Amino acid sequence: MAFEITEYEAANAIQVTNSEEKHSTQPQPQPQTTVEETHGETEISVDVYPKFDEMSTGRVALILVGLGVACFLFAIEQTIVATSTAGIGEALNVKGSLTWITTSYLLTTCAFLPITGRLADAIGARLLLIIDVWIFIIGNLIAGLAKNLTQLVAGRLLSGVGGAGILTLAIIVISHLTHEKQRGNYFTLVNIVYTFADAMGPIVGGAFTRTGNWRWIFLFNAPFGPVITVILLKILKLPNPHASSSKSRYWRTTLQRLDILGMLMLIATLTFLVIALNTGGQSLPWNSSVIIGLLCASSVSFAGFLLVEKWAKMPIAPLHLFSKWEWRNVPIIVLSRTLLFFHLFALSFYLPLFLQVIGISPINASALIIPFLSTAATASTICNYLTAKYGYMTSSYTISNAVLSAAMGLLSTLRGNSSIARIVGYSLLAGAGFGCGTQTTVVIAQIGIPRDLLSTVTALVSTVASLGGVLGVAIIGTITQNTFKHHLSPAILAIPNVNVNDAVILVRDNPQIRAEVIEAYIQAWRIGCRTLAGIAAAQIILGLGLREVSLTGKHVKVEKKVDQNC
Known part of the structure; x- marks a missing residue:
């Protein structure tokens, strides 16, 4: 059957997952009650997220600028070294393969992306976004100041850990601050920034390398860190998931809520898979024992991940979303x-x-x-x-x-x-x-x-x-x-x-x-x-x-x- 949600109810995200009864509301400035079903149990929570509709145009613009700059820095790092690896290798006197300059960032980005959602639920999207921005910047500082390929790859790996959360958290924040019907329009802004950064990456990287300033490929991110942080702290106001708890209880509850074992298993799964895919057919043939071993390790880790998720209190990937017909989308x-x-x-x-x-x-x-x-x-x-x-x-x-x-x-x-x-x-x-x-x-x-x-x-x-x-x-x-x-x-x-x-x-x-x-x-x-x-x-x-x-x-x-x- 079909159910309809009035425009106002959709705006306040009122969802009834265990009943066909419709609930009507009147526009009120107070937070709206949300009835949700979680793993078969009904819980009542309060939707206290502010909406862009309730904010001034200037405040909305500043929030979007902060999120947009963060997304731009993340996206441009994916392609900025595409035309620069040869120049970087020559400057660092690297004789071997340079592929890890590009793949190291993608490796940790891909591995850590899936756990971002649950981390945001546990400690709050704003705090996690600030942490990720600074991990990203510190990683780029290490890469920009590197004296050899090992230091450069280490910096790229660390920046990928931070970059993994930036784009996803920007989308999560926008999702919470918008209604379903208007959400796609704001996602478009993120998409434009992302696509523009991808296109500009090779051009900017090539320009830095041709002028002998390849280190600025990584160092140019640093000045933006304080700007993004100020905007997120002063302008972006989001509810704290543990606002009523003491600090000790807050962190204890956070650790209890996190699916740490599931996170480790998923990171291992994606790490083995990405290394195999980036090495197979390039440095090593696909039928080599190393590639086969990596793919087997990825499969075993994924099987362990599914087993852990079945019993986790707050799973990274709730299995009922993949097994129930009503959530087939x-x-x-x-x-x-x-x-x-x-x-x-x-x-x-x-x-x-x-x-x-x-x-x-x-x-x-x-x-x-x-x-x-x-x-x-x-x-x-x-x-x-x-x-x-x-x-x-x-x-x-x-x-x-x-x-x-x-x-x-x-x-x-x-x-x-x-x-x-x-x-x-x-x-x-x-x-x-x-x-x-x-x-x-x-x-x-x-x-x-x-x-x-x-x-x-x-x-x-x-x-x-x-x-x-x-x-x-x-x-x-x-x-x-x-x-x-x-x-x-x-x-x-x-x-x-x-x-x-x-x-x-x-x-x-x-x-x-x-x-x-x-x-x-x-x-x-x-x-x-x-x-x-x-x-x-x-x-x-x-x-x-x-x-x-x-x-x-x-x-x-x-x-x-x-x-x-x-």
């Missing part, structure tokens, strides 16, 4: 969003490489990823506006994936003589399809979720973006690598360490084999894009199982089927 969106971010990271990495192989300069190749990223941000803004006005979120989800699948199919037709206009046109279409799905998927997963699980669900949905990036680059990289080698002659394969990522060097340094290498890479690019088109089509199929969610007129409408056995 959460697991479907987690899987679909993982697949969605295959496209962002795979295109950001392989499109500039493809363009360089076919003869476009490195600077122009890097710039040609901007149409995809900028259109993604624009499409997200337009899509969220239209969804808030007309509703039909699940329909928007389906259309965006159809556009993305078509765009990836068109990109697979690019060849060595393709015009810039054609490349940009297909990239714009891909950006439109990707952008429409980025924040819509977050809102679909959140709507109808009890408030005590909102932070947890937000963290889980945010986590899979980074995980999708790791999986996307690894899977598409493996496919393109195998296709690339399949189309090369034995004479070229005899060259030591022939790799799809070295195609640009092969073309530049070996004019006699240039044509063959370019053709082999075009075939690899074609198969990779067709794979991504198929993945987008799989997202459409997944969407068929979504619970219908629409924001129509003055109502938030969510299909709800009550299982009497639950």
Whole structure:
């Protein structure tokens, strides 16, 4: 059956999870009571979070600036070293592989992201955000002052721990301060900042490196720390989850609430997985004992995580969200969003490489990823506006994936003589399809979720973006690598360490084999894009199982089927 929540009730997040009875309220400035079901038990809590609607425009603007700057710093660190690793390696006199300069940050970011939601519930989102910002900045200071590769990687690992919480906590804070119907519009602002930072990263990093100031790639973050901290302390006022407790009781209660064993098991799971995916097919073959051992360790850790979560009092990933039919939007969106971010990271990495192989300069190749990223941000803004006005979120989800699948199919037709206009046109279409799905998927997963699980669900949905990036680059990289080698002659394969990522060097340094290498890479690019088109089509199929969610007129409408056995 379906239930409807009036606009005012949706604004105050009144949710009844164990009854079909409707409760009406009158607008009052007092906190609103929320009736929620947690693990089969009904508890009554008070929604004391202030809303943007109740704040002055200046205060809202300052909060968004503080959160936006923090998100910008987190996002730009993901791509700022993309064009700078060679210069950094030369400056530090590093002779070996430089891949850990980029992957170390992603490793800890991906590993620590899932636990952010429960930590925020336990100690408060504002306090945790301030802590994460300073961990992030200290890590970057260590990297910026590093004398060798080990110190640099250590700093990147630490900054990833802090960065893991910044984006998720910004989304959690916005979720608490907004109503469901307006939430997507504010998420769009975060998405624009994130996309702009991703696009600017390689440009800024390259500029610092070319001028001999590569250390400022990491050090430029430091001045923003005090600014963000002041805004969060003075302007952002959020309820303390243990305001009535003494300090000793507060920390004792916090430790009791935290699912520490579950956190450790999940961190181990993702750490083993990310290391395996970033090493397999690159430094080591996929069938090596090290890679197989890492994947087995990840599987065992994940099995242990599921066992721990079954008995945890405050689990990181409440299993009932993944096992009850009425909460099916959460697991479907987690899987679909993982697949969605295959496209962002795979295109950001392989499109500039493809363009360089076919003869476009490195600077122009890097710039040609901007149409995809900028259109993604624009499409997200337009899509969220239209969804808030007309509703039909699940329909928007389906259309965006159809556009993305078509765009990836068109990109697979690019060849060595393709015009810039054609490349940009297909990239714009891909950006439109990707952008429409980025924040819509977050809102679909959140709507109808009890408030005590909102932070947890937000963290889980945010986590899979980074995980999708790791999986996307690894899977598409493996496919393109195998296709690339399949189309090369034995004479070229005899060259030591022939790799799809070295195609640009092969073309530049070996004019006699240039044509063959370019053709082999075009075939690899074609198969990779067709794979991504198929993945987008799989997202459409997944969407068929979504619970219908629409924001129509003055109502938030969510299909709800009550299982009497639950």
